[in-house]
Amino acid sequence: MKSKITNVVTCGVGGQGVLLFTDVLADVAVSAGMDVKKSEVHGMAQRGGSVISQLRFGEHVFSPLIEETTADFIVGFEKLETLRYLHFLSEKGKVIVDSLEIAPMPVLTGASEYPKDIMERIKTRAKNVYIIDAFNKAVELGESRTQNVIMLGALSRFLKFPFELYKTAIEKNIKAKFVELNIKAFEIGKKLARK
């Protein structure tokens, strides 16, 4: 029998904390006893560019890269980036997207326009779309950088890992003085994952 592997594509803009998001989730899957592979790129791509991180967990994982049309989840920290990587989504896959809009340089310079119909286009292509107001909630919480952990909380509703594993992984990956704030962010995210 072919064992099921869970594929999570996470995307956003360099500096949004996409890589930390997958670091935490990867640790959760490891402590749940799974085989885990995760892939992303560093360096030039991180300077405000488009960022994608790929995470796979299950019984035995070969490729660190996810094949197009096979992602169970796309977690998008910014809506244009979510649309950019939407072709990774499987037919039954879920999209968790922050409605945040960050204009890329070609839009800022006037060379192109930020598309106005992104959410419609996402909904046309994907059946299960969850729009999360994570960035604004993070700002309300007093730290915009908790956006990623709010997104993680939202995703956690669809995964079967116990809360304790998330807590331990957050403690491992985030500076001690921000842990409490991030646990709060995680709880906020959990409540936000409604269609």
Add this chain to the structure above:
Amino acid sequence: MENIKRSLLSGDEAIARGAWEAGCKVASAYPGTPSTQILENLVNYKEVYCEWSTNEKVALEVALGAALAGVRSLCAMKHVGLNVAADPLFSSAYIGVRGGLVIVTADDPGLHSSQNEQDNRYYGMFAKIPVLTPSDSQEAKDFTKLAFELSEKYDVPVILRITTRIAHSKTIVALDERKEVEDKGYTKDITKTNLLPQFARGRHVSLEERMKKLEEYGNTASVNKIIDGKKNFGVIADGVAYEYAREVFPKASFLKLGMVWPFPKELVKKFAQGKKHLYVIEEVDPFLEMLIKSLGIKVIGKDKLPLVEELNPRIVRNSLTEKKTTFTPETGLPSRPPALCPGCPHAGLFYLLQRKDVIIAGDIGCYTLGSYPPHNTMDTCVCMGGSITLAHGIEKALHNGKRVVSIIGDSTFFHMGMPGLVNAVYNKGNQILIIVDNRTTGMTGHQDHPGTGKTLMGEKTKELDCAEVTKACGIDKVHVIDPYKIKENRNLFRQILSEPGPTVIVSRQPCALLVPRKAVKKVDSEKCNGCKLCMSLGCPAMSFVDGKVVINTAFCVGCAMCAELCAREAIV
């Protein structure tokens, strides 16, 4: 089994761990994506002396010196770094080692953060050095340890060749403890370590013998392994391509090559026997394919698989099977190229340069992002240190009165900029050299260098001032400027351009990511007339909505360059 500690590590972290477990004592590197994190992790183990060397040639020579002094040593670099280190690389094969020497080259298929996609497996064949190619983090660690053993047993440095998807993918690794290796000490033996032609001849003969023995090893050792599957369908693969191949062909027989050079001819012949269908799946160049075909074996490889970009499971599937994965990515979306960060001091400099009719030879670092709009301030980007030298050549060829400017970062200046500057002075150059001195190695994530006054191990050291260094190289006109003071610099630039060179401008202000944020700037929309002058700073925190400039307060770091430019004082 439950006593084994398992950890999720990147390939870079696993190599650091492997070097530590193997008893490595000296490690050197110049930062370069995707290899940087090897030394950044290795330095956390107190038993290993670690340094950022000024460039990769220096790093390899430092590691070779340590190996000849009898300890296990490692040096790490990105693929193009090995070009810089090629000179000692070839010599090191002749000389060999005492303590094991491992040379890590991190290739970048897909050019995620590089200027080319060169395949460094060829260096093994070219320089006569064994090449190991791990396919996940566990192997990255295991092969690092194996590389030290092979290096000592066969008296030759060993190349560990990884790629971006090994370096920056995380997979599970079983951890071991460190095993100390006794120092072999230094003994004088000029027939081994002094490559005068008289001695080098003998070392070449010896090298050929050593490689022959290594080939025998590769034919039988477990570093190359056969995974049984369908009898008539075989796949030969190495590196991360092996993982993609297993994903796509779960039932095939596999020959997984962990040591691709010396090429294990007998093993390959044995595996190919009776296979009706034989594929070779490898990234970028047909390195294995060429060698397999040289044995007269029929194999399908690059006639179906691409020669460019990295592979992935979909490319392997669509190239080699009928069951294709089809999908339609969204089209017409605005691209999101990487950009200078909000508050980046380079932006203030580029703002002035983008208005000058000059030729600009660029170099390699964050400032290369100034090539993009709105700055458009780099005509060339070739290699580390290739700015000053190209500018000199352009200037010697052109006689139309156009000024030639070169731009190089502080770390890159110390890496390979200095010899070019000496050359420009010696050969009566007239260029304007701008050193963008942000007090760190920015693009690779803030590593120290000779200008920062701190070593990789966190010790204070002599801080070299690049302005003073250029004076010592013979430059008389040296200006140190603050790139945030755009108005002041505008007049200075005018003056410099009207005078003969060579001239040096050191544009000094620390990387904005290393400076505490100041109070954010806001736009008074009553006063803003939408002239967009401030927008030409290319600041990602600024946007233009309904005819007015808006500052994103989540991104703004308060550098105030926009406020300085605004003639209507609308930004406060």
